[in-house]
Amino acid sequence: MVNYRYLGNSGLKVSEITYGNWVTHASQVGDEAAVKTVHAALDAGITSFDTADSYANQAAEVVLGNALSGQRREGLEIFTKCYFPVGAKGPNDTGLSRKHIFESINGSLQRLGTDYVDLYQAHRFDYETPLEETFQAFADIVRQGKALYIGVSEWTAEQLREGHALAQQLGVQLISNQPQYSMLWRVIEEKVVPASEELGISQIVWSPMAQGVLSGKYLPGADRPEGSRATDPHSGSRFIESFMRDDLLDAVQRLKPVAQEAGLTMPQLAIAWVLQNPNVSAALVGASRPEQLADTVKASGITLDADTLTAIDDALGTVVNRDAEDTYNVAPRTRLS
Structure with missing residues (x-):
């Protein structure tokens, strides 16, 4: 079964492996398969579920809500987000204005079939809305x-500090950030993680398997497997491109004996690795088939020894991205439409 961790400096516990439905529900897999994977997650002890209004342009929330229907609400932790364009994608259907935040939370609650969400997240930083306006709206929603x-996603260390200060003034809790983080993408370690530790903010990390690259299924110099994420434009294929270099794929292959020595599969090694960071409360995993979850949930509770961590670093070498400046290149400078 899956272990639990506190989320930030709060009393809220979340399953350290959290089910996310970014590129699966209403996109990569049909509704019946989606329900089966959600039920498999519940059977494995996962109680935390992450989605967003922008996933499949609101349809992913509907699928998740239907899949969780009939479950005891108090036994679930449901997270969603707002920022990206949704619906008709008009001029106010995006960003973190008071108007869009209120319309977004009301729509999300209706689609999810719940009276409240446990965690409401700003999906990106909005450079075009005063931060005071955004946090006043969040405080009113709480x-x-x-x-x-309240949580955020892909915010810089400086943005986290500003947001945390405003949240404190308004009497609400900013307890989480949701960044990309994996063995290959460690850009949050230099600035975001230290600031978060100081502020009492945890990370809920997405893509702990680097879009599936850390499964080892992509081989250097070989065609991409048919039906894989790298070949499917509806499954985030553009996000995987930066990892599809032969030198990087070759380095990932060097992780196979490391995983074998640790008695783990490659996906288990990747997820266990991010959970070694004490500032990480949860690793987001998705699944298109229930059996994928049966493998990944076994990463919960695993402690990687110092020799294994060193072997991982030695295998990956220089292909790892540790550049803290990349945390400043995630949020759009102008709203999308």
Whole structure:
């Protein structure tokens, strides 16, 4: 079964392996298969579920809500997000304005079939809306009982500090950040993680398997496997491109004996690795088939020894991205439409 960790400086516990439905529900897999994977997650002890209004342009929330229907609400932790364009994608259907935040939370609650979400997240930083406006709207949503806690996604260390200060002034809790993090993508370690530790903010990390590259299924110099994420434009193929270099894929192959020595599969090694960081409360995993979850959940509770961690670093060498400046290149400088 899956272990639990506290989320930030709060009393909220979340399953350290959290089910995310970014590129699966209403996109990569049909609704029936989606329901089966959600039920497999529940059977494995996963109680935390992450989605966003922009996933499949709101349809992913509907699928997740239907899949969780009939479950005891108090036994679940449901997270969603707002920022990216949704619906008709008009001029106010995007960003973190008060108007869009309120319309987004109301729509998300309806689609998810719940009265509240446990965590409501700003999907990116909005450079075009005053931060005070955004956090006042978040605070009002918390006071109305529509969200219990506030989180963000892919914010820089400086943005986290500003947001945390405003949240404190308004009497609400900013407890999480959701960045990309994996053995191959470590850009948060220099600035974001130290700031978060100081502020009492945890990371809920996405793509701990680097879009599936850390499974080892992509071989240097070989064609991409048919039906894989790298060949499917509806499954985030553009996000995987930066990892599809022969030198990087060759380095990933060197992880196979490391995983074998540790008695783990490659996906288990990748997920266990991110969970070794004490500032990480949860690793987001998706699945198109229930059996994928049966493998990945076994990473929960695993402690990698110092020799294994050293062997991972030696295998990957210089292909790892540790450049903290890349945390400043995630949020769009102008709103998307």
